[in-house]
Amino acid sequence: MASGTSKLSCVSKCLSSTGIGRAILSTLLLSGLCSCLHHYYFIDQPMTWGEARGYCRKKYTDLATVDNMEDMERLIAAAGSGYEGTVWIGLHDKFSWRWSMFENGIPGENNWGFRRWKKGEPNTSRIKQLCVAVQEGVWDDYLCTQALSFVCYNNTNNLPATSSEEYFFINESKTWYSAQAYCRQNYTDLPSVRNLTENGLIQDVVQSGQAAWIGLRRNTWQWWLHGTSSFRYWADGHPLGRTGNCATSVINATHLGKWVENHCTERFHFMCQNNKKQLFHIKLRALTSTANLNDPSVMEAILNQIDAKMKEKGIVRDVRISWIKKPDKDIFHK
Numbered sequence: 001m002a003s004g005t006s007k008l009s010c011v012s013k014c015l016s017s018t019g020i021g022r023a024i025l026s027t028l029l030l031s032g033l034c035s036c037l038h039h040y041y042f043i044d045q046p047m048t049w050g051e052a053r054g055y056c057r058k059k060y061t062d063l064a065t066v067d068n069m070e071d072m073e074r075l076i077a078a079a080g081s082g083y084e085g086t087v088w089i090g091l092h093d094k095f096s097w098r099w100s101m102f103e104n105g106i107p108g109e110n111n112w113g114f115r116r117w118k119k120g121e122p123n124t125s126r127i128k129q130l131c132v133a134v135q136e137g138v139w140d141d142y143l144c145t146q147a148l149s150f151v152c153y154n155n156t157n158n159l160p161a162t163s164s165e166e167y168f169f170i171n172e173s174k175t176w177y178s179a180q181a182y183c184r185q186n187y188t189d190l191p192s193v194r195n196l197t198e199n200g201l202i203q204d205v206v207q208s209g210q211a212a213w214i215g216l217r218r219n220t221w222q223w224w225l226h227g228t229s230s231f232r233y234w235a236d237g238h239p240l241g242r243t244g245n246c247a248t249s250v251i252n253a254t255h256l257g258k259w260v261e262n263h264c265t266e267r268f269h270f271m272c273q274n275n276k277k278q279l280f281h282i283k284l285r286a287l288t289s290t291a292n293l294n295d296p297s298v299m300e301a302i303l304n305q306i307d308a309k310m311k312e313k314g315i316v317r318d319v320r321i322s323w324i325k326k327p328d329k330d331i332f333h334k
């Protein structure tokens with residue numbers, strides 16, 4: 001595998017430059033995710049986003065995930081010099097919802113099935129309306145930056161409430177995020193609404209005629225694969241309204257790889273990535289040796305030195321190296 005070979009040559013270069021390579025004889029186990037975690041493969045067959053994902057999962061690990069600018073540069077490089085075009089990456093907008101209490105680590109589901117939308121809402125043609133408020137017992141989605149009153153919930157219980165004493169109507173206008181911070185500092189969180197009883201109890205505390213934030217917010221663009229990286233590289237003004245739920249990287253002179261949303265059913269080239277764990281076995285030959293190489297502290301010192309050298313070279317990332325230990329056997333032999 002190309003990444004394996006290049007890493008191996010890096011490792012042996014690192015080793016010989018430490019002098020260790022000539023000094024000892026043994027087998028090192030190099031395991032890790034390293035740059036192979038984001039080793040990108042350009043596929044020049046136009047497919048829909050879903051087909052592309054299926055292809056990548058079959059032949060590689062998944063559609064490409066991009067964690068930082070360095071990854072982005074390597075993704076562009078993987079398309080080949082002179083390539084101009086649009087490629088799918090593994091970022092999409094599922095149009096799903098998430099409760100604040102769940103994000104706050106309170107046991108329960110991310111997405112209680114209970115909903116009490118006002119007729120015609122949520123209006124999916126308005127992508128920017130991402131946060132939910134209740135008014136007269138029914139829900140509507142608003143811009144999260146709008147200032148509304150809100151309800152706080154004070155209980156770390158993951159069961160639906162049975163008394164309105166757990167709800168506090170805060171008659172101050174705040175954005176959804178400020179309301180969340182307020183509730184998290186002064187109470188438990190913005191409320192989850194888990195069944196009709198809770199919905200009624202919340203409505204009991206909200207002033208009639210007013211819309212009050214509850215803890216539901218749209219979960220927008222996410223990585224298909226890990227869902228953790230917050231790195232984004234959108235082209236100016238993107239993502240636009242609901243013009244598409246799947247992201248592409250536009251590799252040309254103006255966009256320079258920046259991302260644009262597209263309809264998932266369009267067909268584009270795409271980028272897969274491999275993140276298979278790789279193991280390397282390296283034999284090291286000792287020409288002369290004065291120290292007892294089997295001394296655990298000497299062995300640890302050797303590893304640390306190799307590790308530092310590799311980091312210094314900046315070529316390998318997230319690599320963990322360790323000795324392969326066999327019971328009752330010394331690692332080093334004359």
Ligand SMILES: *[C@@H]1O[C@H](CO)[C@@H](O)[C@H](O)[C@H]1NC(C)=O
Pocket residue numbers: 120121123124125126
């Ligand atoms: C959704 O909002 C758009 C724009 O405000 C409007 O044209 C459309 O009629 C709404 N759809 C529904 C189902 O309310």
Ligand SMILES: *[C@@H]1O[C@H](CO)[C@@H](O)[C@H](O)[C@H]1NC(C)=O
Pocket residue numbers: 154155187
């Ligand atoms: C919130 O709940 C905690 C723990 O049950 C309690 O100590 C506190 O007094 C409650 N706060 C309010 C404002 O009711």
Ligand SMILES: *[C@@H]1O[C@H](CO)[C@@H](O)[C@H](O)[C@H]1NC(C)=O
Pocket residue numbers: 171207
């Ligand atoms: C909320 O505030 C408004 C004005 O800011 C006031 O008219 C109303 O009575 C208040 N409601 C409650 C329940 O305190």
Ligand SMILES: *[C@@H]1O[C@H](CO)[C@@H](O)[C@H](O)[C@H]1NC(C)=O
Pocket residue numbers: 178181182183185186
């Ligand atoms: C908590 O409540 C106090 C007053 O009730 C308020 O001054 C403070 O800003 C609140 N905390 C947050 C994070 O909003």
Ligand SMILES: *[C@@H]1O[C@H](CO)[C@@H](O)[C@H](O)[C@H]1NC(C)=O
Pocket residue numbers: 159160161162195196197198
């Ligand atoms: C909501 O859940 C509570 C607590 O589990 C329960 O007592 C109540 O009957 C439920 N309400 C409905 C309408 O299911």
Ligand SMILES: *[C@@H]1O[C@H](CO)[C@@H](O)[C@H](O)[C@H]1NC(C)=O
Pocket residue numbers: 250252253254255
């Ligand atoms: C790059 O692609 C974008 C999106 O397709 C397009 O608007 C732009 O004109 C392209 N730029 C060049 C130099 O081709």
